Amino acid sequence: MSFRLALIQLAVGASKPENLARASRLIKEAATKGANLVALPECFNSPYGTSYFPEYAESIPGPSTEMLLAAAKENNVFLVGGSIPERDGDKIYNTCTVFNPNGDMIAKHRKMHLFDIDVPGKIRFQESETLSPGNNFTMFETPMCKIGIGICYDIRFAEMAQIYARNGCKLLIYPGAFNMTTGPAHWELLQRARALDNQLFVATVSPARDESASYVAWGHSTVVSPWGDVIASKEHEESILLVDIDMERVDQVRNQIPVSKQRRTDLYGVQELNKGT
Numbered sequence: 634m635s636f637r638l639a640l641i642q643l644a645v646g647a648s649k650p651e652n653l654a655r656a657s658r659l660i661k662e663a664a665t666k667g668a669n670l671v672a673l674p675e676c677f678n679s680p681y682g683t684s685y686f687p688e689y690a691e692s693i694p695g696p697s698t699e700m701l702l703a704a705a706k707e708n709n710v711f712l713v714g715g716s717i718p719e720r721d722g723d724k725i726y727n728t729c730t731v732f733n734p735n736g737d738m739i740a741k742h743r744k745m746h747l748f749d750i751d752v753p754g755k756i757r758f759q760e761s762e763t764l765s766p767g768n769n770f771t772m773f774e775t776p777m778c779k780i781g782i783g784i785c786y787d788i789r790f791a792e793m794a795q796i797y798a799r800n801g802c803k804l805l806i807y808p809g810a811f812n813m814t815t816g817p818a819h820w821e822l823l824q825r826a827r828a829l830d831n832q833l834f835v836a837t838v839s840p841a842r843d844e845s846a847s848y849v850a851w852g853h854s855t856v857v858s859p860w861g862d863v864i865a866s867k868e869h870e871e872s873i874l875l876v877d878i879d880m881e882r883v884d885q886v887r888n889q890i891p892v893s894k895q896r897r898t899d900l901y902g903v904q905e906l907n908k909g910t
């Protein structure tokens with residue numbers, strides 16, 4: 634079974650209506666080019682930054698998810714709607730919604746690990762200044778395979794990817810927006826690590842780079858195979874990365890190097906319970 638994945642490296646600006654219109658146009662273009670599954674980047678409707686989240690936040694359903702729902706339906710695709718700042722009561726979350734080709738919302742992931750880091754002289758970022766963390770793992774079934782969702786910083790947590798793999802996911806999608814410090818250092822390495830450890834496909838979707846933004850995104854949307862090699866990636870301009878995914882590659886690699894059957898579960902194991910699937 635093979636299918637076409639489209640990662641939309643969207644140029645995100647200050648105007649929410651324009652961001653939605655651009656995303657909608659590019660989803661259509663991806664579908665016209667044969668995509669079955671389309672994914673948008675983290676924070677696709679708003680500039681990325683703690684001061685922007687309260688200003689751009691909206692409830693679900695709301696204008697952004699209405700656009701996603703319509704785009705999934707009109708273009709007959711599974712759609713991973715990057716993420717948006719979601720307002721729920723007095724809390725704001727960094728939330729990814731997923732729609733099937735009927736326009737039903739089949740998954741909602743609130744970023745579990747907030748991006749709070751301090752690299753002196755380089756970058757300090759504290760998402761927790763305005764965001765709250767989600768508490769649930771998020772997986773969904775498609776005719777292609779079971780898919781697990783994480784948002785950006787979530788990719789740094791190996792246990793989360795292991796839990797997804799052990800629950801049958803063969804593709805992990807991380808909408809993300811790494812930056813000019815951690816992007817070159819860790820973006821590709823983390824994807825290859827998650828893919829190789831779990832012998833599955835990993836896809837990351839970044840916004841395009843905007844040098845004038847307060848947070849400059851690294852770009853480089855990428856797909857890594859279960860063997861751990863980068864099978865496709867972009868630079869940092871707005872673009873659509875189209876990749877044909879051959880799901881059989883997962884079982885091939887797992888049969889060739891059967892680490893999942895060779896684990897010393899008599900000596901160790903991942904402890905986390907599988908909540909909120």
Ligand SMILES: O=C(O)CCC(=O)C(=O)O
Pocket residue numbers: 675747748784785786787789809810811812815816819
């Ligand atoms: O982990 C990183 O270096 C970047 C994470 C990030 O930008 C985010 O979580 O939004």
